[in-house]
Amino acid sequence: MPKDMRRDFADRAELVAYLAAEFPAAAAESAAVSATRGGRRAAEALLTAIQPARYASTRNFLDGAVTRLSAYLRHGVLSLAEVRRAALRAETRPAEAAKLISELAWRDYWQRVYAVIGDGIWEDREPYKTGLEAAAYAQELPADIAAGTTGLACIDAFSRELVDSGYMHNHARMWLAAYVVHWRRVAWQAGARWFLTHLLDGDPASNNLSWQWVASTFSHKPYVFNRENLERYSGGIYCRACPLRLQCPFDKSYEALQAELFPGGAPAATPPRRRQ
């Protein structure tokens, strides 16, 4: 039937060329293509490789044993239920799979919230707890962040990974989101839109509500990090070669960051929290 789109392609390059021609606006956003392949076969290969116990002990590290299942879960190529069962099967005791399963539960939770609030995911669920009014946050993503030209090696690497691969480690997402919202005072919605353009697992509910969690419009306190935290979990790979390593805006105590970023003094300085 002529109105059907093509299904026969000699190889991936032919598919990509076809889609770039069919969807020129999408290619204009970014013509990059991820190394991650779509489809159930790719998803099952990753699913058989999950290591829930190692995930629990290493997941905060950029080179930790994360599953890379998020894009397949977001689009229902795999269900949360089958990944939960696979995690339980992979370990002898449920406790060893508990961390991975609780992270699956975050997705289930966001989906349940989405079912209740719908397009309300785009609105601040609560006021910012940063001591600043919502109006203090810029509405547009600064061009240097989108282009990966801030000069901060970590932030620029995260930005490029997002645009080039459509994937970021969860910890990197949190660092980048905190930088956008708290260091640059940009409304979380601008960052959320940017992520949805590029993330293969971009889900409006998980994405927006996680941004709100970082921003503090869906949590009790803003999420911030410092250099020590980023350096530890990234193995120092960014800081070593960073042109701004001696003027690092993250190289401070949490107390100092608190005073600098949240001059209203709203939240008490506490050890950093992580979503995961």
Add this chain to the structure above:
Amino acid sequence: MSELVRPVVWIHADCLSPQHPALLAYPGAPALFVWDEALLSSLRISLKRIVFLYECLLELPVSIRRGDVAAEVLAFASEQQADGVVTSASPSPRFAAISAQIAAQRPLRVLPVEPFVQIEQRLDLARFARYWRAVEARALNTFPEDTV
């Protein structure tokens, strides 16, 4: 609603599994995926996301079209002389709006996807911690009545 005998299956981007409940319930039924042009444009979706989804679609027995989703699904149902449309549930408000447009013209059956955990009670969704306290034992198969 009376049981559908020869429906078409509407596949959307929240369930791209070969174990799609509608594909299992109606094996061999004509199936359609429609690129939601308005959504692609409003979310400024980049090419790599389209490539990923297209690769998912190529593993499914599905025709692929583009345009206005409800209009395309209804046209497909007419072409196939279907007695209705079957799809899978989604929490997205856009899914609800498109479903309503389809249901205004044709019988629409929305099948549930398997839930993360079977929970009958009403859940407190104000914060994740409260939700997790309520579902944890079920999720880990350590609930007393569950068998592992």
